[in-house]
Amino acid sequence: ANIMKLSDGLFLKCARAVSEGYKPIRYQEQIVDAACMRLVTQPESFDVLLLENLYGDIVSDLCAGLVGGLGLVPGANYGDKGAIFEAVHGTAPDIAGKGVANPIAMILSSAMMLDYLGHRAAGEKIRAATASVLRAGKVLTRDIGGKASTGEVTAAIVKAMSRG
Template structure:
């Protein structure tokens, strides 16, 4: 929770929303919400909002612009991240980050996609956007932005897109098209 507020502070974000189910799962989700409230009190300059997960999912579909940073537990985070991936075009476009005090892991939300492994069908964008998140995290925002711009330019040009994006390109072809724009 503290990381969410520190991230908001360091990136100029204005609001952190704690997504929970403390009304039903009183012990674990209640504890999460108690901790979120304690941490929020130490960051009075950042707006703090509490939202039950059911409503948060609906609000993400209806009015996603109201959110800035969402902090939640692993279970709800998994569900919400897939919902958000659907809002932007699917799992092939969504990176994921699990950031702790001492370690961070960046990934494609869709995981390893074992059903298409080795077939050259996987969309590399989610993993590359995860790499951009990692670059931001390690203090290389310029390189992260270069990578994001190369991805956007490749997608706008419809160059070597994979099947999930309506193209007939391969994983390698799509990745090479992005790399050529770096």
Template sequence: DIILVRENLEGLYIGVEHFVQIGDDPRAVAESMAIVTRRGCERIVRYAFEYALKHSRRKVTIVHKANILKMVSGLFLEAGRDIAGEYAGRVESNDMIVDNTAMQLVLRPEQFDVMVTTNMFGDILSDEVSGLVGGLGLAPGANIGTKAAIFEAVHGSAPDIAGQGVANPSAQILAAAMMLDHLGELDRADRVRRAVVDTIVRDGIRTHDLGGVASTEEFGHAVARRAA
């Protein structure tokens, strides 16, 4: 049960990049710029700690690559440690280099609770975390801003299986639970999550990606009965 908080506005994914021509080759060199601000770092790390407090989570892990990217990732780590100090005694915290994090997620995933990191690292680690629980069909996600929030399945629209009734709706249902969390309806959110887990574990009703035979509709109805 890992929460991964990913910064979504900065880093390498801002798309500031260009080619440099050398001789007759207009695409001889590609350059990409990563922009990280202290304000952005503090905002996302503070959100992770506030989330941990609100949901009674025990620890926040700050994931970085400051040993190599001493400025871009170093600023994130510096800001993260500063914010962590404000929550000392209320939320446990540690920091970890991203490549070690990737390995530790495989070896000892139980050591993680809430993780917070920059844009690209979060993009990669979120898929690894999804694989630990059965794949993208079980992974919900959210884009949360100061004035609006969007909740979605991590896997996207999956057009290759559209209309076949084989998609796993768990991620979409769990995204709705995240929406309820965001709205302060924590009991209802937990009820939805328990319904999904009980359908899969206790009832043994699973879609094809989990080794079952249930259709999308059949699984959805089973979850609805559990949640009722």
């Protein structure tokens, strides 16, 4: 709230008020640029980040870069009455239909959805198969150093699921 005093100030006021109802959870504020530096140098110091949409978009991209790129990061938005699961990168319209998108973020998002729906074992099966394909390093999309298409990576994960 050091720059955008009204909007960020309102966000902080609301966050502080809600945190009062959850005393066992440590609440801490940090300016977004300092938080980004700490995410890069000490990522283990964070457990949960609560951010406004603009900062959330920026920070989620930064964090995705730390783990291999946007094509690997699942996303979820949880509400009181439901949830939405999607890849952090969104729809990627510039590469839609070209068969070059990394499907892993969306596949892992579906695993999170299964967890949410109470099918944790199915979600874990997807995560394990995805991890095995990544570890093998033979069927990867261009964004993570391979030459495989979206369909080829998806097929490799499905095949790994049938083995596991």
